[in-house]
Structures are given as C-alpha cells and as structure tokens.
Amino acid sequence: MWVTYERVILVARKALGGLIPAVAVALIATGCGSTNNVSNGSGSASSADFGTQICGQAGNTKPGYPAPFAPLPGGAKTLSGAGSTFVAPMMLDWTKEYSQSTSVQVAYQPIGSGGGVAQIQARTVDFGDSDIGITATEQAKAQGPVLQVPLLLGAVVPAYHLSGVKSGLKFTGDVLGRIYAGKIKAWNDPGITSLNPGVKLPNEPIAVVHRSDGSGTTSIWTDFLTKESPTWVSTLGGANESHGKTVAWPTGIGGKGNEGVSGQINQTEGALGFLELHYALAQNSTYGQVKNRTGKFVQPCVATVTKAVNGVTFPPSLNTSLTDGTDPNAYPITGTTYALFYRNQTDAAKAAALENFFSWVLSKGQDLNANLNYAPLGKGLQQLAVKQLKQVTVNGKTVIK
Numbered sequence: 001m002w003v004t005y006e007r008v009i010l011v012a013r014k015a016l017g018g019l020i021p022a023v024a025v026a027l028i029a030t031g032c033g034s035t036n037n038v039s040n041g042s043g044s045a046s047s048a049d050f051g052t053q054i055c056g057q058a059g060n061t062k063p064g065y066p067a068p069f070a071p072l073p074g075g076a077k078t079l080s081g082a083g084s085t086f087v088a089p090m091m092l093d094w095t096k097e098y099s100q101s102t103s104v105q106v107a108y109q110p111i112g113s114g115g116g117v118a119q120i121q122a123r124t125v126d127f128g129d130s131d132i133g134i135t136a137t138e139q140a141k142a143q144g145p146v147l148q149v150p151l152l153l154g155a156v157v158p159a160y161h162l163s164g165v166k167s168g169l170k171f172t173g174d175v176l177g178r179i180y181a182g183k184i185k186a187w188n189d190p191g192i193t194s195l196n197p198g199v200k201l202p203n204e205p206i207a208v209v210h211r212s213d214g215s216g217t218t219s220i221w222t223d224f225l226t227k228e229s230p231t232w233v234s235t236l237g238g239a240n241e242s243h244g245k246t247v248a249w250p251t252g253i254g255g256k257g258n259e260g261v262s263g264q265i266n267q268t269e270g271a272l273g274f275l276e277l278h279y280a281l282a283q284n285s286t287y288g289q290v291k292n293r294t295g296k297f298v299q300p301c302v303a304t305v306t307k308a309v310n311g312v313t314f315p316p317s318l319n320t321s322l323t324d325g326t327d328p329n330a331y332p333i334t335g336t337t338y339a340l341f342y343r344n345q346t347d348a349a350k351a352a353a354l355e356n357f358f359s360w361v362l363s364k365g366q367d368l369n370a371n372l373n374y375a376p377l378g379k380g381l382q383q384l385a386v387k388q389l390k391q392v393t394v395n396g397k398t399v400i401k
Helices: 005-015 020-028 087-103 113-121 134-141 173-180 216-228 230-236 257-266 277-282 300-311 348-361 366-372 379-389
Strands: 078-085 105-110 125-131 147-162 207-211 253-254 271-276 289-291 334-342
Touching: 020 289, 078 113, 078 207, 078 253, 078 348, 087 105, 087 277, 087 348, 105 134, 105 289, 113 379, 147 216, 147 257, 147 277, 147 300, 147 379, 173 207, 173 216, 173 230, 173 289, 173 334, 207 216, 207 257, 216 271, 216 334, 253 257, 257 271, 257 277, 271 277, 334 348, 334 379
Parallel strands: 078 105, 078 125, 207 253, 207 271
Antiparallel strands: 125 334, 147 271, 147 334
C-alpha cells in the first residue's frame, strides 16, 4: 500500500509504540529544527554540550533557486516512488506542498534504499530513491540507463540513550568502528571516556542498534567507519565487505528503517545507534558530535552538513561519497540521496510529470529543506542535478529542449 502523508503518521505511530507526536510535529512544521531546541528528558537542549560551533549562525537555508524550465504540459496527475527512509520526512513535505500547488499526487513508499533500487529495476515505480545511488552491478540489472539526481544533504548521527547524559558526547570514527565491531562493549571504556573528560559515563553495556533492512543510511555510516576504523574493516573481512546497504553486523540488534532504529534506541537504556538527524530531533534523542578529518569535533546541523560538499569533485553520474569532507567545519558523516529514474522514458505523460516534480524539488523545494534539518543543495550541485533532468528522453527524443 502506498504511503500518503497522513498514513505515514499512523504507520509510524504503530512502529514506535505511541511516540508519534514529535514525529508528526516535525513532519509538518515549517519552522522547526535548531539543534539547540533538543531535549530527551534526561538533559535539556539548553545544556547540550557542543561547545562553540557554527550551528547557531544564520546561513542561507532558503537559496531561492529559480525554476530551471517552464512546467511541461500534459503531465500525468499521479507518480509513484519508493526507497530511502533517510529522505522520507522531506519527501512527504515536498509531496504535500507540491500536491497543494499543482494537484499532482506523488505517493512515496519509505521501504529503504535497497527496496528503492529493486523497485526501479523492476519498473514497479516511476522513481526510486537511494542514499548511495545505484551501483554498477545494480545498473547492469536495470532495464536501461538510470539517472541519479541528488535532492538534499543530510547528516547521520550517533544517537544514544544514557540516563543523565546530555547531547554532545564526542566520538571518533575509530571508536564508533570499534563499538560496532564489538570490541568496545561498555560506556566507561577508556576509548570513550578519554574523549569526554568530565562526563560521568556509566559502567553499563553498550546496546548496539543497527538497521535490519537494506539501507542507504547504513551505507553512509559504514562508508565513514571504513575510512576511519581499521578495526571495523578487519572485523568485517576487508574494505569490500565493510560498507554498503547491508553488512554482516558483528553485534547488536536491528531495527527496520530510521523509524525502527529510533524506537529501539529510545526504549533501550545504554543504546547507541545511527539515525538521520531529522529522526533524532523528532524523537528528542540525545546524539553526539564526531571528529572530522581535520581533527575537529563537529556538531551535526544544517550549517556543518552544507560544508561537506566543499572541495568535492562530482563524477558525471554525480554518485560519490560525501563522508570525511576536507572543510574544517564539515560534519563528517554526511550524505545525499538520489532520485532514480530511467533516462529513456516511454510514457510522455509520466516523463513530463517526473520532470515537473523534480524541477520543483530542485528549486522551490530546496527552500523547505532546513525546516526538517536537511540542507539544501549548494548552487553548483543543484545545477549539476538539473543537468541530469535534462537528459530524459521519450522514445529517443529529448524532453527538455
């Protein structure tokens, strides 16, 4: 069954055992989102210890990009999509706003990036979505060339549940890798306490939480661990095995989707998991800051996520890793998400509808991103994404002249 804007709230309510009020507010609010407003019941947001960082500084969160081309006539009145849960809250906001202004209904099913790739391969949806795009192996199994269109920037954060411990714990990629490899097992391990002097960490086991489904969020997280933690890589059997939408988790309990992981963290004392930032904020979870490649511990927020693309050279497919960026203020576990659809379309009405919707997402839609703690695409990447749209053809003829 396709997930409408209202239905996802009901589904999430069931999945999270009644924790939905914060999610519902976060999905429909138009001004939420400062990480300074987070509270998890054990430590108030105002006491969160991130130190002096750039997150409180005003930035250009509404770039005001003009529409890249005029709406195409004759577009279909419905579109179907499926994939990433990372992008799901933003996709729901986009589709609601777009429907109100155009009367075009875009139904999106948040089933995970792996499911999004599988559905576009099978042509059972008009577009898929994956946080790591589509691999060469997956492309070979598709029914033609698949375009990959970046839509936003977002952070994956280490979220935890420790009574009396507020947001702001410091982590390195190597420490996180050793935790997920099962080598660091207690919260008062010297590897963690040495990074957090003055914080009283309990002598209790770490309940590791990970994704149970094929996940782009997992891919972003494990990509970072692979770059930063030799222990993680060796435990998984090498760099070819230590990152991807699915990995052989050495320890921990699984949750389906960002929603499932969030539920596991919030109901388990001593839990540590990884979440897209929006979900951590929506559920009032405590979460940490992570050391980047310049040696700085960085708070995840729109401003630091935006910095992650600085210095990145994108290949023609636009599919590349954004973790461990070179900017001193870049949050290191950052990713984008890619809309996936066939370059060669056969249905002119569907092609026009796809072009019109994603043209809107890449222009007016970008002004909505920061409301839900995602970052808009920078001008350079936004223009590259628009070029992807202009490659679409119908029966061999280019749609956008």
